[in-house]
Amino acid sequence: xxxxxxxxxxxxxxxxAKQVLRGIDLDVASGESMVVIGGSxxxxxxxxxxxLGLIRPDSGSIKVDGEETIGLSDRDRARVMRKFxxxxxxxxxxxxxxxxxxxxxxxxxxxxxxxxxAREVAIAKLGAVGLGPEIGELFPAELSxxxxxxxxxxxxxxxxxxxxxxDEPTTGLDPIMADVINDLIVKSVSDLGATAVSIxxxxxxxxxxxxxxxxxxEGRLIWQGPVADIDRSGNPHVDQFIHGRAQxxxxxxxxxx
Amino acid sequence: xxxxxxxxxxxxTLAFLEAIGSVTTFAAQALRAALRPPWYRQQxxxxxxxxxxxxxxxxxxxxxxxxxxxxxxxxxGFARFSAESAIPNVVVVSLTxxxxxxxxxxxxxxxVGAAMxxxxxxxxxxxxxxxxxxLSTDPFKYLVVPRLIAGLVTLxxxxxxxxxxGVMGGFLVGVYKLDFNDAxxxxxxxxxxxxxxxxxxxxxxxxxxxxxALMGCYHGYMSRGGxxxxxxxxxxxxxxxxxxxxxxxxxxxxxxxxI
Numbered sequence: 001x002x003x004x005x006x007x008x009x010x011x012x013x014x015x016x017a018k019q020v021l022r023g024i025d026l027d028v029a030s031g032e033s034m035v036v037i038g039g040s041x042x043x044x045x046x047x048x049x050x051x052l053g054l055i056r057p058d059s060g061s062i063k064v065d066g067e068e069t070i071g072l073s074d075r076d077r078a079r080v081m082r083k084f085x086x087x088x089x090x091x092x093x094x095x096x097x098x099x100x101x102x103x104x105x106x107x108x109x110x111x112x113x114x115x116x117x118a119r120e121v122a123i124a125k126l127g128a129v130g131l132g133p134e135i136g137e138l139f140p141a142e143l144s145x146x147x148x149x150x151x152x153x154x155x156x157x158x159x160x161x162x163x164x165x166x167d168e169p170t171t172g173l174d175p176i177m178a179d180v181i182n183d184l185i186v187k188s189v190s191d192l193g194a195t196a197v198s199i200x201x202x203x204x205x206x207x208x209x210x211x212x213x214x215x216x217x218e219g220r221l222i223w224q225g226p227v228a229d230i231d232r233s234g235n236p237h238v239d240q241f242i243h244g245r246a247q248x249x250x251x252x253x254x255x256x257x
Numbered sequence: 258x259x260x261x262x263x264x265x266x267x268x269x270t271l272a273f274l275e276a277i278g279s280v281t282t283f284a285a286q287a288l289r290a291a292l293r294p295p296w297y298r299q300q301x302x303x304x305x306x307x308x309x310x311x312x313x314x315x316x317x318x319x320x321x322x323x324x325x326x327x328x329x330x331x332x333x334g335f336a337r338f339s340a341e342s343a344i345p346n347v348v349v350v351s352l353t354x355x356x357x358x359x360x361x362x363x364x365x366x367x368x369v370g371a372a373m374x375x376x377x378x379x380x381x382x383x384x385x386x387x388x389x390x391x392l393s394t395d396p397f398k399y400l401v402v403p404r405l406i407a408g409l410v411t412l413x414x415x416x417x418x419x420x421x422x423g424v425m426g427g428f429l430v431g432v433y434k435l436d437f438n439d440a441x442x443x444x445x446x447x448x449x450x451x452x453x454x455x456x457x458x459x460x461x462x463x464x465x466x467x468x469x470a471l472m473g474c475y476h477g478y479m480s481r482g483g484x485x486x487x488x489x490x491x492x493x494x495x496x497x498x499x500x501x502x503x504x505x506x507x508x509x510x511x512x513x514x515x516i
Contacts, residue, residue, distance in 0.1 A: 054387050078393050085391070092388040094380075109297075110393035155392075 003066055005030040005163065005195045006051060011060035012219075013046055020046050021057065022219035033189055033196040035210030035227075037203070037241060039250065043219050044199040045089075048165050051197070052084060053077055064163070082110070085161035085194075089168045091152040093140035099151050100126070100136030106159040125154040128191075129184050146177035150184065157188050164189060166198035170205045182208045203242050206230075215241060217250065283475050287405055290397035297399055304407035308369050308466070309415055315368060316361045320419035323356050324348060324426025332435050341435075345445035348427035349420075353450070353458045357420045359506055362412065362465035366498040370473040373404055374494035377477025378487035386478070401478070404470040412466025413459040420455065457513040464509060465502050472498040 004027040011024040020043040028034045038044050049055040051062055053069060062069050069080055093102050101108075103125050104118035113121070123133045129150040140148055149169065156164055169185060170178035182205050189196045189209075200206050206213055207227055214224040215238050223235045230242060240248030327348045335341050377400055380386050389396045424446060431437040473494045480490035 049387070052387075052391060054390060074395070078395075081391060081393050086388070088384045088388055090383055092384040094385055094388070096376075105394075106392040109295075109399070159392075 004028055004063075005032075005065060006197070007061075007063040007066075008051070009061045011047070011050060011057045011062060013043075013050060013055065013057045020219055021050070024060070024216075024219075024221060026214065026221060026224075028195055028197055030195055031193055033186075033198070033209055033211045035206040035213045036197065036199045036216055037201060037206055037213060038199075038216035039201065039241070042216050044216055045167060047216065048086075048167060048197065048199060052086060052165065053081065078110075082159070083162040085156035085159065085164045087149075087152050087156045087164070087166045087169055089171060091140070091148040093148060093152055093155070095140050097139075098136065099131075099138050099140060099143070102140065102151060103136070103154045103158050105155065111159065121158060122154070125158050126151070128157070128188065129154045130180075146173055146180070149173065149177075149181055153181070153184055153188065157192060160192055161194060162192075163195045163197070164192070166196065166200075166209070168200050168202075169198065169209075170200065170202045175204075178202065178205060179208075185209050201241075203244075279479075280471070280475055283478070284471055287397055287401045287471075287474070290395060291402045291405065295398065297403055300399060300403035301406050304403045305411050307372075308365065308404075308407050308470075309411035312365050312368055312415060313418070315364050316415055316419050317422050319360050319364050320352075320357065320423040321426035323360055324352060324423035324428075325430045327351055327356070327423075328427040328430040328435065332431075341437075342445060344431060344435075345427065345437075345442050346449040348431075349424050349446045349450050350454055352423040352427075353420050353454045354510070355458075355506075357423055358412075358416050358458045358461040358465060359502065361416050361419045362462065362469065362502045363499055365412065365415070365466070366469045366472075366502065367495055369408075370469045370494045370498045371491045373470065373473025374477040374480070374490045375487055377474055378480035378490040381478060381480050382483055382487060396478075401474045404474055405467060408466035408468075408470030409463050410466070412462040412469075416458060416462035417455075420458065453513065457509070460513075461506060461509050464505055468501045468505065469498045472501065 006026070006028040008024050008026040011021055012019070013021040024047060026034075036044050036047065046055060050057045051064075053072075057070065060070075064080055064083065067080065069077070072080065093099075094105065097105070100119055100122040103122035104113075104115070107113040107118040107121055108115060119136075123136055126133065126136055131147065131150055131154070135143070135147070135151075140151065143151065166185060169181050173181060185196070185198070186209055196209070198206075198209055207230070210227050212224065212226055213230050214221050215235075216222070217237055223233050223238045225233065230238065233239065236249045240250050328344055331344050331347045332341060335343060335347075377386075380400070386396045386400070389399055428439070428442055428446075431442045432439045476490040476494040476497070480486040
């Protein structure tokens with residue numbers, strides 16, 4: 001394998017006494033779509049936020065294109081961040097800005113593009129996610145959940161990033177809209193030739209958008225392999241998760257009353 | 258269940274010191290961000306409108322009634338020893354030194370500090386602040402610095418307007434209710450007014466404006482855990498800003514007028 005796009009070694013993170021990541025090793029190859037599955041509260045979001053530099057890990061190494069990103073200065077951090085696009089779970093659209101201004105935010109504020117040119121880009125990106133130019137004039141609060149997700153996707157791809165992160169892209173959507181979003185993710189990732197990392201607990205979504213799947217459990221990656229192998233992983237934790245069984249080696253931590 | 262009083266006191270002291278450290282670090286990070294480009298001028302203008310222009314009605318109302326009641330109250334007191342002629346001077350000095358900046362700042366803290374904490378807090382809990390970072394935009398530069406600058410610059414202007422409106426309120430009561438001669442009232446107002454009276458009030462206003470914005474941004478930025486967290490941040494922003502305004506008011510006064 002050529003040198004990986006993203007490479008994690010021994011990444012740990014604790015919040016107070018709660019150890020969330022217990023030594024993550026992960027390589028994501030260029031152009032690959034990696035899906036991280038795992039239950040709620042197993043550290044999936046924390047993992048993404050560590051790579052994005054939103055959370056500083058306690059120890060370990062995170063390399064992007066071979067460059068160590070932990071401990072970078074603000075300026076270098078901004079340069080590395082330029083490679084990333086992120087689709088947040090709730091969309092995280094700026095509710096004080098119009099839809100097109102949301103999509104054009106990166107190009108205008110960070111890349112210094114003129115507003116008229118950025119507006120063209122925004123309308124083109126909205127078109128790419130199946131939204132007409134008239135949607136651009138609305139405010140995020142006026143849109144349905146599925147439309148907000150699409151706008152958020154348009155914003156994530158507006159700067160044509162090399163790496164895109166998807167945080168539970170289908171959560172809270174009906175199955176049909178979820179599949180529409182899945183299709184859009186597959187299309188935009190392949191159009192850009194981008195490297196993708198998604199976290200989800202929606203197995204239909206994971207199978208559709210992923211090339212490889214890895215499962216996180218109690219802060220460790222317990223299995224990794226191509227999507228096709230997920231049904232014969234031979235790992236009881238993975239089996240329990242993909243079939244959604246309450247009984248199995250994974251115990252939900254429910255406090256006794 | 259019972260915790261010894263001394264333990265409780267210790268915990269409170271530690272929490273208080275921790276808060277001071279945390280606010281100071283926050284302010285230092287904001288200042289560092291303010292010194293380097295980019296500066297988001299549009300955001301600064303927007304915040305100045307929000308803090309200054311839209312606060313005019315409430316500050317004006319506060320000022321005019323404060324000026325009016327000052328004139329009335331000092332009349333009932335001063336008439337006892339025939340010192341009515343000092344009323345215009347008492348009104349203008351009280352307003353410019355103390356009541357203008359303090360009352361205007363308290364009103365703005367309630368109006369703007371709360372709104373800032375709620376807006377930034379909501380942006381925090383809905384990951385909009387994280388989204389800013391992923392779009393290579395420093396949230397300190399985009400959100401915090403414009404608010405701090407707007408608070409620092411706008412409040413003195415607001416207080417100067419409040420001073421004028423307040424003096425007018427005193428004038429109205431003096432002339433139309435207490436039968437002062439209008440020209441004499443104005444002359445008495447201006448003759449004994451010193452530059453330092455107004456200037457100290459404007460310095461206070463600038464400090465208060467900065468503190469209001471700092472508390473609004475800090476509590477919003479640090480808010481956690483959904484609607485409840487945002488609600489707590491809003492309350493904390495108003496309470497802490499008000500307490501700081503009253504505390505700093507004393508020390509700035511002492512710095513200006515200590516004998």
